[in-house]
Amino acid sequence: MISVQGVTREYGAGAARHVALGDVSLQINRGEFVSIMGSSGSGKTTLLNVMGGLDTEWKGTVEIAGQSIRTLADPALSRLRNRSIGFIFQHFHLLEHMTCLENVTLPSYFGGAAGVDVVARATGVLERVGLGGKLQASPSALSGGQKQRVAIARALFNQPEIMLCDEPTGSLDRATGLTILELFRELNEAEELTVVVVTHEEYVSRMARRIIRIEDGQIVSDEPNIPTPAEAT
Ligand SMILES: Nc1ncnc2c1ncn2[C@@H]1O[C@H](COP(=O)(O)OP(=O)(O)OP(=O)(O)O)[C@@H](O)[C@H]1O
Numbered sequence: 001m002i003s004v005q006g007v008t009r010e011y012g013a014g015a016a017r018h019v020a021l022g023d024v025s026l027q028i029n030r031g032e033f034v035s036i037m038g039s040s041g042s043g044k045t046t047l048l049n050v051m052g053g054l055d056t057e058w059k060g061t062v063e064i065a066g067q068s069i070r071t072l073a074d075p076a077l078s079r080l081r082n083r084s085i086g087f088i089f090q091h092f093h094l095l096e097h098m099t100c101l102e103n104v105t106l107p108s109y110f111g112g113a114a115g116v117d118v119v120a121r122a123t124g125v126l127e128r129v130g131l132g133g134k135l136q137a138s139p140s141a142l143s144g145g146q147k148q149r150v151a152i153a154r155a156l157f158n159q160p161e162i163m164l165c166d167e168p169t170g171s172l173d174r175a176t177g178l179t180i181l182e183l184f185r186e187l188n189e190a191e192e193l194t195v196v197v198v199t200h201e202e203y204v205s206r207m208a209r210r211i212i213r214i215e216d217g218q219i220v221s222d223e224p225n226i227p228t229p230a231e232a233t
């Protein structure tokens with residue numbers, strides 16, 4: 001579903017040159033729930049941006065949904081991204097002068113929603129994340145956890161195959177963060193949504209089924225996550 005092979009990403013040049021990813025390879029398959037875990041500056045965001053086709057300034061090979069993105073021109077890459085991938089960030093990126101419903105319909109303006117009842121679909125995904133009662137609310141009137149649910153609904157609007165999340169609980173307290181991770185787990189199990197969560201927090205990574213650890217731009221381990229008895233439910 002997403003394949004990264006021998007990817008190197010450098011920033012800067014000369015004395016300022018920094019290798020953010022050094023010859024990294026990994027594959028994420030349909031239906032997986034993966035965390036990418038590492039300390040600040042280890043290269044997590046860089047890797048996620050490479051995997052999602054947001055960054056194209058690397059050496060190596062990246063395939064999204066079976067397509068090598070090296071050969072794609074900008075509009076084709078944007079289409080592939082819009083169709084296949086939902087992005088979630090730490091700071092929600094909602095438009096506060098619009099209602100929750102309007103925020104969730106935003107992806108329809110970037111194509112892929114021809115013939116779709118946009119309001120019905122947006123209402124459906126907001127109900128799916130537990131916010132059916134907040135359709136006309138302003139995001140500014142919501143809690144942090146609710147704001148992240150609106151962002152998740154917006155990411156679900158185009159019915160992506162994979163959700164790429166960069167520190168999705170980074171602005172939330174731990175209890176609220178866990179409810180967001182439970183929602184990802186539910187979407188992963190019930191709807192086979194592939195989920196990748198970048199984090200620097202152990203408790204966040206423990207919610208995933210596979211944990212990839214990254215240090216200084218290198219993958220140092222990639223293992224299934226076996227829940228401890230206390231975590232198993
Ligand atoms: N635009 C840029 N220009 C120069 N260096 C960059 C740039 N973006 C990232 N870097 C460097 O690349 C390395 C990896 O950065 P990255 O943002 O991927 O780390 P991260 O693991 O996401 O960190 P954090 O947990 O703090 O978000 C860091 O050393 C960072 O300083």
Ligand SMILES: [Mg+2]
Pocket residue numbers: 044045046166
């Ligand atoms: Mg980061």
